[in-house]
Amino acid sequence: MRDFWRALTRGSGWLGLAGLLLIVVLVLLAAFGPLLDLPDPTRTNLRARMVAPTLSWAGLGAHPLGTDQLGRDILSRIVAGSRVTLMVAGAAVVLGGILGTLLGLASGYFGGLLDRLLMRLVDIQLAIPLMLLALMVVAALGPSLHNLIGVLALVSWVRYARIVRGQVLAVREREFVQSARAIGASAPRILLVHILPNVLTPAVVVATLELARVIVLEAGLSFLGLGVQPPAPSWGRMLAEGRTYISSAWWIITFPGLALMLTVLSVNLLGDWLRDYLDPRLKVR
């Protein structure tokens, strides 16, 4: 842990540190957002429609980041939206990671037909653009929070499976695995106790990089109206709604996008640093 901290604060590690700090702020904001004294993010107020941002050197004002076309406070909607974004993306990355890691373990360890079938499936899925695949599945199953998480997990398992499989192939014939096999350990035991710890590092790195992609994908789906459904606030949806009023109210599209960019940036920074720190070999795509 001390090494980890030292690596974060030295050299170009400050970028990773900045990313980590931003993420911590975001998570805290999402977790304790409801405790802040902010207006209700879903309450409309037609008398205060499209109020320009009141944020200035003098203070916050009534609506620091302005209000949208229905008079809802944009700052509260961004804070509430961060809960949805982080929850959906986090759940999708964890689910996709578990699925991909398990399939990658099985594929690499057992080999043979299972391996060939799974890797074919990976090739097939990679030949369909992510956004299109996600769109088709959401359109078929109907947009709901659960379906959204499921779809995002489904489109991200591939990368875990590939990297974990490669890692398993590298350790499968090592002595500690062979001796476990020789003393009669079962395949699940070997996989979970002896091989899994050796593949966790790359899986964690993939998870961070994947988190950024999933966040953007979720925002894109919500932008097209197939992601998070109203009245739940979501950054992608706010952008889609603000698009109509772009010529009269610049703030409606500016701030949710800024929140999205900062989130992706911080996750990318942490992910890049984590990759270089834990496993520089993963750099080659």
Added chain:
Amino acid sequence: MARYLLGRLFDGLVAILGVVTIVFVISRLLGDPTVLLLPVGATEAQMAELRAGLGLDRPLWEQYLTFLAGAAQGNFGDSFQFMRPALDVVLERMPATMALAFSALGFGLVFGAVAGSLAALFRGTVVEAAVMVLALLGQATPVFWLGLLLILLFAVELGLLPTGGYDSPASLILPALTLGTFTTASIARLLRSGMLDVLRDDHVRTARAKGLKPATVFLWHVARNSLIPVVTMTGILAGELLGGSVVTETVFSWPGVGRVIVQAMEAKDFPVVQAGVMVIATTFVVINLFVDLLYGILDPRIRRRG
């Protein structure tokens, strides 16, 4: 080399077959299109007749086989919306998507190559820091937000360029800039780290030691050897861009393949969805074959492995 390429070709065909199967299954899950196609108040008999006419009353496996046989000949049936061959509906949109994809890719390659080389050559200076910060920001900016910001600046505030559409060459600029930014950022980062690795290599030191001009060393010994990851990345990006960037096309009302597929999905127009995804998957596979060929040209070791 020939055998290597044949193998890759076979893999590609299998992948396309898989894509077709997945798309068939999903589009059948999308629901019954007859409700949307007939006017409100159509009788049950009319609906049954239309369903029979479209072949939707057959067992699923029969529909699948008919579909496969048709797909092999480029026949995906008629679009439910436009009542003409679905493949035509998709291919008509290809020029728009290709114009956008190639301008974005061209923009990204030129600026990415320049920025990446500068960052590598001026390592540890302000130049490198500036390129890296811009590249990090470029990679983190969601394309649809960037698109909206560009519209806000160049169309709404300055009134220089159209907000969208497909009427004049000017309407290509903003969407190409939007998509090209991400491409530039990816290429710049990749080229920089590739070049920094190569600069440390022995053969570069040798080239310098034997008195070659810095420009020669850079072009022949550094740039050429850091191209392989860039080629891979360009292939991936080209596949994604030619697959129609659904969101960017929506932001700019650009009549490309991605948009026509999304519209077809909303209208439950199965034939167009199937033809569209099929075209995209094929493009993707073909691009990957090209990338494999290029590897062989750039790295003779791969050529000989056969």
